[in-house]
Every structure is written in C-alpha cells, then in structure tokens.
Amino acid sequence: MARYPGLMLRILAEDHPAIGPGKAQLVALIDSTGSISAAAREMGMSYRRAWQLVEALNASFIEPVVMTAVGGKRGGGAVVTAFGRELVQQFRAIEDKASKAIATDIERLQRRMRKPPRAPQRQ
C-alpha cells in the first residue's frame, strides 16, 4: 500500500489519521470511477469500509472531499471535489518530499534489515 519503498506516512488531525496512502488511493479511484462502490471493488475492499473511509475523510476536513448522489441515473454516484483532488495531490507531494528528504537515511537502515523473521537473541 505504501507508494514509497520503506516509508509509510500519515497526516494526523489531533492524533487520529486524517489521510494516508489508503485513503489517498481510494479518493483517486473514486475520482476515476465516479463511484464509491466501483472504487471499493478495485481495491478489493468492502463497500461499507470504503464508505466509512469517505465519511471519515469528510469529517476530518472543513471542506467536503467526496460528494455523493443517491438514486437517479445509474443509481447515483460520487464525485471528488476540487479540494479532494487537491488533497490527494498535496498528500502525494508530501510523500514525495519526505521520501526524497530521507531516502539515503532509509537506505542506510534498510541495509541492516532482513526480509524473513528471525528467532529472538539472548545475551
């Protein structure tokens, strides 16, 4: 889910996550599909979970991120607001900036990492 190797970054409001890689991807998919349920399907996520994430996003910001319509042509749908699009762009820019800023440090740490788990050590 992390878009940058070795790094997972979330922006917090107070102390709960306002946006992270998952929500960003979800909003991007809602933008391209025009539907929460289609985006959820593409992410292999239940519609309910996706809807809850959208609800949390809208609750975290003073402007709506996703607007929904129920009923009507094609049953309804969802559109990402200009702010929502901007939010995803900014989050990705932040990921990119942070990733670049600490890339060499992460690489240094990763040279000390192992892939598979290992048995605990004793003195």
Place this chain on the structure above:
Amino acid sequence: MARYPGLMLRILAEDHPAIGPGKAQLVALIDSTGSISAAAREMGMSYRRAWQLVEALNASFIEPVVMTAVGGKRGGGAVVTAFGRELVQQFRAIEDKASKAIATDIERLQRRMRKPPRAPQRQ
C-alpha cells in the same frame, strides 16, 4: 505517540513496520531502565506486548537491537545494543528531517482540518 505534530512516520521492511514512534520509545526506555518490564510499565503497556515488540525488532534487523539476560542479579535484564541505540537515534533523525521537509505543507493541510467529527455531506 507521534513526536511531531501532524505526522506519523514508520520505516517498513518489505511491507511490515520495522520501526515507528512506539518501538523507538520502547527501546529508549529499555535503554534507560535496563529492563523490558520496567519500560513496559512506564509506557502503560503489558510486559507481553513489550516483549513481542522487542522480538519483532530483533527479527527485523540483521543485528540484535535488544539483548536480554534471564535470571541472575536482579532477576535478569535487558540491554540495548550499540546498534539499537543508533537505530533509535537514526529513526528520530529521520522523523526530524521529514518533519522539517514537509512542515509548511502539513500546516497548509491542517488549516483545512477540523478537530471534531462532522456529519457526512450530500451533493
């Protein structure tokens, strides 16, 4: 738990978290107390959970982060290795670097955030 306002950052090995703010604090407390159980107490965490985190840390890196001794003087104890100390320092340096690199972007986002939850929006 996040040491930097508005930001939570974890370093991943493959796709599971190798170190984040919680593990870093735990290792620092083990270093200052010389005991997993004392560190756990200070963090309000069960000994078992703390032990599992230490196990995960040691499994994530090619060098041990915490070495433990069972029995003996004072019942045993745990010491943070030089690498472990370095790991915590480097993680905090990474947090600091990333936080500085994206501080203004985070502030811009935070100006669009609200503290309390809000009802969902309709089109």
Place this chain on the structure above:
DNA sequence: CTTCGTTATATTCAGAAAAACATAACGACG
C-alpha cells in the same frame, strides 16, 4: 538450597475491529 525479580511462554478472556450479509432509500428513465 531458598529467595528474588526478571525474562520467556502458554492460555484464556474481553473487547474492538473488520468482514459478511441484508436491506432500505433513492431518483432517473423507460
């Protein structure tokens, strides 16, 4: 050889989180 405090580990319990399932509401459109 008993005591002591810690590490190590299994087991059990409770609560939270997630998933699964079900169903209602909705409005355009034929």
Place this chain on the structure above:
DNA sequence: CGTCGTTATGTTTTTCTGAATATAACGAAG
C-alpha cells in the same frame, strides 16, 4: 410504476488484537 445500480445503514458473524493471568526457567546472592 417497475427496474436498476448506487448510496446509506442496520445486523450479525467472524476475526483479530490486546490484556490479563498463570507459570516455568533462570542465575546471582545470601
């Protein structure tokens, strides 16, 4: 006014996590 696909929401079930509890192992020190 029935159909359709979607949003919205309730209910139930399952899974996961964490906490709590219990106990063994250990080795220094008295």
